[in-house]
Amino acid sequence: MLNLPRCCLCIGCAATAVAGLAFGQPAAPAEDGQWTMPAKNFENTRYSGLDQIKITNAKNLRVAWTFSTGVTRGQEAAPIVVGDTMYIVTSYPNILYALDLKKNGATKWKFEPEPAAAAQGVACCDVVNRGCFFDKGKVFFNTLDDNVCAVDANTGKLLWKTKVGEINRGETMTMAPLVVHDKVLVGNAGGEFGVRGWLTAVDANSGKIAWRAYSTGPDTDCLIDSEFKPFYESDRGKDLGVKSWPPDRWQIGGGTVWGWISYDAEQNLMFYGTANPGSWNPELRPGDNKWTCGVFARNPDTGQARWFYQLNPHDEFDHDGVNENMVVDLQVDGRPRKTLLSAQRNGYVYVFDRTTGEVLSATPFVRITASKGVDLKTGRIITNPEKKPQMGKVIRDVAPASPGAKDWQPCAWSPRTHLLYIPHQNLAMDYEAVEASYIEGTPYLGVNVKMYADGGGKRGEYCAWDPVQKKKVWAIAEDFPVWSGTLATAGDVTFYGTMDGWFKAVNAKTGEVLWEFKTGSGIIGQPTTFLGPDGKQYVAILSGVGGWAGAVVSGDLDVRDPTAALGFANAMKDLPQHTTKGGTLYVFGLP
């Protein structure tokens, strides 16, 4: 163990943290050189206080070591680092590896949960996994077939495994858990199968289910009681999770929880989003379809809801609300506010008051035709009647397309530059509503979709956004959607990857690409950075194309059919010429 250099560095980081406080940032723990959860911290900022890699020397980055996972479906997970060990979880079959940083990534142990092979058939958008979470000597992760696993971080022995969902209903799990107060918080996926969404807390020590909060149905199922104080009138009333649906439709109403969870220790509140309602065809479910496509604030100990905001009441285009909600404090109209910052699929960057759920601002960060803005008085998005889906009619030029302006790929926030770094896509689509039959365990969609580059331009972008000035500061256009996550550092360098395999270091202030490296396959993973046992800063990324955007390669799809991969294939016809399947971890460092 090389504690000394880390401690030296921590002093520097503590100084940064203090500087952050001066700007009114929530007190983040001092930088310890680790990366113990996919989002780096409970605030979900993906900001590291490490600064050895900086604007001036990033060009010298080179490969330190690599590791082949042996799995070649889409790799969306973050490699997390605890002490001298790195943990990565692969896409299906969800192998958990512990790699020894003292031995250039030699395998310490691996744990194979052996999920049911049939689960692959009900995973909507490739068989991905978004990472594992370390807490108190245990590594927690979810398997595609709905099991939550707790593994001893030192030995790789399974401590407990709890089944929380059912693949025969169409439920899978792809999200990364978050652990707060010994509660492992996990949610289901399967919004394309008419499942009923939920978030569940599993006791970290016993593996027993502590509580479950559904996203549809009666208040008792949604853990909504007298503590629930939503900001807007439209979210107040009894059993809205039943009344905002045609009779009984809430039972197959979606609202899955497959994205990110953040946590505000000061208020003891967690924040997470709910996904699209089932079916995709909105004509089959008149009403606001609560509590889908929105953001919940809940007490993580009991699950009790505090507030809710619905991003897309009666969602028309599969604009899930699951994107990460960052706990950062911003100056709004000259006043410091406790805010929640989020770039959502419907194309707006939202700034919420995280104590009440009030929308302080909602600003488009891409071209939007699906809606015409957000009414800040009622909180309601103003949908565009011209784009309203109708059975049997093809609606052209709906922007953003179903994966939204930004899908699952998480942003980063730098308290130094006060910029939000957004990896995202620029896609529009043709959208045709058709009949949908609900058959348990099969897709429940009722639409034909065909996506394409918005305005015929570039399909992706990596941009820096100023949420206070509500404007884009700089942007890097990318040919393919930027489906990877990103991170920011105290060295003012950010990192992201492209679907044709380039891993890039960027000047956080100007957007200048400082360095790039071509990995073996397209990148859709989440970069992390850490201090190695030698006291040096490293950056890690999984390379392995896939996910919804890359399914044309990872699933060998036929792009002659534009509706393949729920319409994404049409926008990705040329991807197979630019990359092949892979599943390799790359770790970079300075010489």
Next chain:
Amino acid sequence: MNWKTNSRTARTATCRSCRPFGPHGVRHPAKTLLGTCLPYSLLLPVLLLFSCEREERPLVVQPPLAQDASLPQISDLVPGPKHNKGPSVANPDENNSWMMAEGKRFYEAYNCVGCHAHGGGGMGPALMDEKWIYGYEPQQVYATIVEGRPNGMPSFRGKISNDQLWEIVAYVRSLSGLANQWAANARDDHIKGGSPPNSIPEGTPHNSSEPQPR
């Protein structure tokens, strides 16, 4: 009769009258050794001759399906002489426009379209290309839908009527130009706008592995 149990026990004849020498006799060896064993042992040859009941043993033991020659062959490999390939089943629906159109309607109604799209695939593999994981012959496609397959294809056994199944099979094969092109759909009314099934050239279908070998 349970064929499994039967085949296992048929190898040993059970002598019921010999049981006292079995587990029961061992429990009190000192007491019983002389007093009990001696008279019995004298009777043993007689008992063996007259009182052992032999269990009934059918000479041929098999599950009902084992002789079904109509089962589709999924593998390209056939051990030994190569004359035992299963018969190819012609699907009359592939020559009938209306039935293939019906097949398309059922393909959408049973949500096949949700996973395989209009042939390009998604959660499930593409159906319009030349690669077939579990065979492209009509009876192979039929079997895949009915039986399901281990890596995510659900089993629709008992869920879809037989005539509808064969119509779906005809439509699925038409997607890669394998059905009669004079009868295949000439237009696609949905969003797609690509080549209709009757214009897709028949390729060289071949068996292929899963997208990711495991």
